[in-house]
Amino acid sequence: MLFSEVVETSAAVGATRSRLAKVEALAGLLRRMTTPAVVSFLVGVPSQGRIGAGWRTVLDLDVEPAPGPSLTVSDVDGALGAFAAISGKGAAGRRVAALTDLFARATAAEQDFLKRLLTGELRQGALEGVMLDAVARAADVPGEVVRRAFMLSGSLPATATAALTGEAALAAFRLEVGRPVRPMLASPAESLPGALAELGATAVEHKLDGARIQVHRDGDGVRVFTRTLREVTTTVPELVDLVRGLPCTSVVLDGETLALTDDGKPRPFQETMSRFGAQDVRELLLSPFFFDCLHLDGEDLLDRPLRERLDALRRVAGDHLVPGAVEPGPEEAARVLDEALAAGHEGVVVKSLDSVYAAGRRGRAWQKVKPVHTLDLVVIGVEWGSGRRKGLLSNLHLGARDPDGGPPVMVGKTFKGLTDELLAWQTRELLARATDRDDWVVRVRPELVIEIELDGVQVSPRYPGGVALRFARVVRYRPDKDPAEADTVDAVRALLPGPGSAESTTEAP
Incomplete structure (x- = not known):
């Protein structure tokens, strides 16, 4: 397949707002794809992942373009793989020469496509959902079967290749201890009573102000992953030792980890996150709190109701469970929320006891209750400050994720909540x-996720989104989150007040 076909399809997808048109364009190309690299390129990621092409190196390339298309997808994929393998003395010069030859x-x-691919400007996690729909359309298989295979494989190219082989190949994907699955996510709840009423039989758990982790153990081998599926095993030896000592042979646990003060309160989130890149891995100990069990001693539990998964969790995790209550009444649920807030946490998560583990999905089976509205948005630009902030980038331009794979949609600005250090x-x-x-304005690659209170x-x-944030202020940056996990513009619009509310006509600050 010619590389130009991928470039043309990408342009067609970017030129339309119609989700259906995006799916049709992608599906048409997928039916003819000859290598999984097609999928990687279309979602904006080289099949090798990060290949070490510096942003400035790529943008400084000035090469006369070829008069007509001749590159195949395999040519480009092979060239990028060879580039990634360059190392040793003189590597910088040889890398420039390799890119020059490709260009x-x-x-x-x-x-133009290659420059955006290598600098991350094509990396659209938001296109993931559209791509999964396109895979299902191209292979003529149910969308849920494709999504489940992706949940278990963690790889869009592998999922697409299997789908085009047949539904049986998709069904062959299984939970594999040592290979992370995408975490199940919670949706915002309007209120604690509302969540309890909607979900019926529930568990209500502290929403900890920590970092999401997924731990896998097979015998003495333990691996620890972040919410973005990045492995951090070597930086958290205390977690590895703890999991190795649990009463089981194999297990996959979902939970949070955080650094605590001497009186048991959570340390600032940034301190917890700093451990994942720390040189001295013993400088700040982390404490784990687990809330789900996806596998135990050879038995996969993903499709079991939460009630059964919690039984397994209690058997294996002992004292390392996240605090909470199972099937609480309204008064006990309110007490759990009060206790979580008093302990310095964010609120609670209300979970249906009948729900299966919907990895990678933000459904209504888990609902988070917090005393204030917060959104995870993407920084798309920033304005220079004035006065005491002169010389510093201050007023942030905030974008919500386009669920149909387009660029982030601007929904507001803020300069509030920023410390001098930040x-x-x-x-x-x-x-x-x-x-x-x-x-006045610096426009930036949409890579940094920031938590905003409003x-x-x-x-x-x-x-462009037709909505504006009211009294937005920065809570913190979220280095543990990818832009694909930012809240969508639909989630922002869902916070609009009802008709007739005074807020609905008040101008944004």
Whole structure:
């Protein structure tokens, strides 16, 4: 398959707002794909993952484009694989030469696509859902079968290849101890009573202010992964030792880990996250709290109701369970919420005891209850500060994820909640991600997720999403989250007040 076909399809997908049109365009190409790299390129990630192509190195390339398309997808995939393998003395020069050779064989449109692919500007996790629909359409198999296979394989290219082979190949994917599955996610609840009424028989658990972890143990072998499926085993030896000592032979546990103060309160989230990249891995100990069991001693539990998974969890995790209550009445559930907040946590998660583990999905079976509205948004630009903030990047432009795979949709700005330390940090980090700038605004690659607290949203023509955040303020950056996990513009619109509310006509601050 010619690489130009991928480039043309990507352009067609980016040019339409119609989800159906995106799915049809992708499915048409997938039916003819000859290598899984097609899928990788279409969702904006080289099949090798990060290959070490520096942003400045790529953008500084000035190569005369080829007059016509000749590169195949396999040519490009092979060239990127060879590039990633370059190391040793003189590697920088040889890497530039390798990229120059590849770009010399590419047309102008192909060069533009390659630059965006290698600098991350094509990396659209939001396109993942559209791609899964396209795989199902191309292979003529049920969407849920495709999504389950992806949940278990963790690989879009592998899922697409299996789907085009047949439904039986998709059904062959199983939970594999040592290979992470995508975490099940919670949706915001309007209120604790509302969540309890909607879900029926529930468990109500503390929503800890920590980092999501998934631990896998097979005999003495233990592996620890973050919510983005990045392995951090070597940086958390205390968690490895603890899991190795649990009363089982094999297990897969879902939970949170956090650093605690001497009186048991959570330390700042950034301190917990710093452990995953720390050089001195004993400088700050982490404590695990598990809330789900996906596998125990040879038995997969993903499709068992939460009630049964919690029974397995209690047998294996002992004192390391997240605090909470099973089937509480309204008064006990309210007490659990009060205890969580008093302990310095974010709120509670209300979970249906009849729900299966829907990995990678943000459904209604798990609902989070927090005393304030928060959203995870993507930084898409920033304005220079003035006064005491002169010389620092201050006023953030905030984007919500487009569920149909387009670029983030701007829904507001804020400069509130930023400490001097955070201002200095974000100035360095955002300048390193700048794609365009003028005297006032720096536009950046949409890579950083930030948690924003707000009083609500309102209808507004000011921003493309038709809504604006009210009294938005920064809580923290979320290095544990990928832009594909940011809240969608639909989730922002869901916070709109009802008709007739005074808030619905108040201008954004």
